[in-house]
Amino acid sequence: MPHNPDHRLAFLARHLAPTPQDADALIDLSNVVRNSRVGPRHGRSLDRLRQVVDALARRTSDREVRVYAVADRSLRHGVHEYPGPDEPWLLADWIAQGLVEEADDADEPLLALADVTGLPVVSNDDFKDFRLVHPWIQGNTGQFLGMRPGPDRAVVLHERDMGVRSAADISRKLEESDLKAHGLLKGSKRLLMTEIVKRSWRCPERGCTLYDTRRGTAVRLPYVRRDVPLCELHRTPLVDDGPRTAVSQLKLLVDDACVHRFTLDAGTTVVLGRAPGEGGITLYGLLPDPLLRRVSRRHVLATVDEDGLRLRNLSGYGTRLLRHGAKSWSALSDETPAPFRVNDVAELTAGVTLTRSARRYPAEIAAAWQRSARQVPEGPARAATRRH
Ligand SMILES: [Zn+2]
Structure with missing residues (x-):
């Protein structure tokens, strides 16, 4: 340097x-x-x-x-x-x-x-x-x-409490002519894209599942032409399939430093542990050996539904919970799933904790959307992405 x-x-x-x-x-x-x-x-x-x-x-x-x-x-x-x-x-x-x-x-x-x-x-x-x-x-x-x-x-x-500003407070910058003058029209296109990102889409062509969120694991951002989302294969306007379900993201921390992030779709129930079995999130390979030995094979159950993310303890060692802003830890219940909010901390064993990130939508969608917003669309392939 x-x-x-x-x-x-x-x-x-x-x-x-x-x-x-x-x-x-x-x-x-x-x-x-x-x-x-x-x-x-x-x-x-x-x-x-x-x-x-x-x-x-x-x-x-x-x-x-x-x-x-x-x-x-x-x-x-x-x-x-x-x-x-x-x-x-x-x-x-x-x-x-x-x-x-x-x-x-x-x-x-x-x-x-x-x-x-x-x-x-x-x-x-x-x-x-x-x-x-x-x-x-x-x-x-x-x-x-x-x-x-x-x-x-x-x-x-x-x-912060952002408060409610009256129309009189809000400057006339927002009028369309001013939007143009301020070069924010590209911004308004981007706003349309945020609305598109927040909804699921379906191609009306028979057998086309390119955007079907219930099939496969592809997370695909529609190709947008003149403010209309189109199927990139058939060029037919896509059908609005309702609001896109938000995801939850769990972070795994070792000694208070994030080592891994897991994305959980709405409607999922998943076991986290050293060897949780099929469909579970295995912490083997993510934790150093001495710590891994203190984590149960099935340690915590995570449930994501419309009400948010909940955790329940499955481990004989127990799991501790520190609520955001609270002074002391409490035991995570073995019976009743407890709400797990952004900035809460769950401790599996000393040095191994879970937190929750505030992210709401699949990362791939946000990333693809961001790329598309940065460029003049040249072709549909640019707007597409795949979940790994
Ligand atoms: Zn199609």
């Missing part, structure tokens, strides 16, 4: 996810870096991102927590506002490596991603101009994490 930035900042790269697939949160990077109420006393500072990552690591109980960051193109300029030239250089390097997404206006891709993935957004922005196109922001109390100064101006994250 030609420069030598603060090594604690260079170390941040390991927490920057190249795609939202394995991220635990979305970062409004310009808003974080420029938040002069917290962290160092500079107009812009990457140390604020470091502090946000630290706070997220505590919040998710995962010291390897990963974030997907989106920055305004202007962020790496204004070099004089940073503590030194190394920081904008480091930022440019992350962008070049694909660890930070850069956009003319980061808010638009950020909010569309939040809508599609369900991941929390770290930002102090009110997103007033986006409330008509993203009505889910109105009154939202769960998906936005704000920053406020704690002791020594350290970043403290808190769940």
Whole structure:
């Protein structure tokens, strides 16, 4: 490296996810870096991102927590506002490596991603101009994490109440003519795509199962032409097959660092353990030997339904549960499946824990959607993806 930035900042790269697939949160990077109420006393500072990552690591109980960051193109300029030239250089390097997404206006891709993935957004922005196109922001109390100064101006994250902004509050930027003027029309296409991503589709042609979610394991994003989702094989408009069922994602942690993520479809019941048997999630190969020996063959039962994710203990060793915000652990019931929410922690044995990520839809769908939103569609194949 030609420069030598603060090594604690260079170390941040390991927490920057190249795609939202394995991220635990979305970062409004310009808003974080420029938040002069917290962290160092500079107009812009990457140390604020470091502090946000630290706070997220505590919040998710995962010291390897990963974030997907989106920055305004202007962020790496204004070099004089940073503590030194190394920081904008480091930022440019992350962008070049694909660890930070850069956009003319980061808010638009950020909010569309939040809508599609369900991941929390770290930002102090009110997103007033986006409330008509993203009505889910109105009154939202769960998906936005704000920053406020704690002791020594350290970043403290808190769940924000986004409140409801009246139409008069919302700027006229949203009128169609203004949308065009602001180059956000591509953004409105992207919004249409988020609606398409959130629903299942079916081809009306006889025997065509290309998009059938009940057959096979393919997760395929429809080919969209003039705002109409089409079968990429038959070029026939697809039939709306109802809302796409959300998935749940479990994270396996060893010594408080995520080592694996499992995606559980709605309607599934699955056993986790050292050797859970057919259809189960085996932890063999994921845990070091001494830890594996302290995990039962069938340790925990996970159930996903419309009410969310529930866990029940199956192990003679027991499983402990730490509710988000609670001070002490409780025993996970052997009889009644207990709700398992984002930021709760289940401990199978000392050093082996499960947490839940906030992600809502299959990762492949979000990734394919993101690729399609970035490009002018050239052909249907680009929009297709396959679950592995
Ligand atoms: Zn078809």
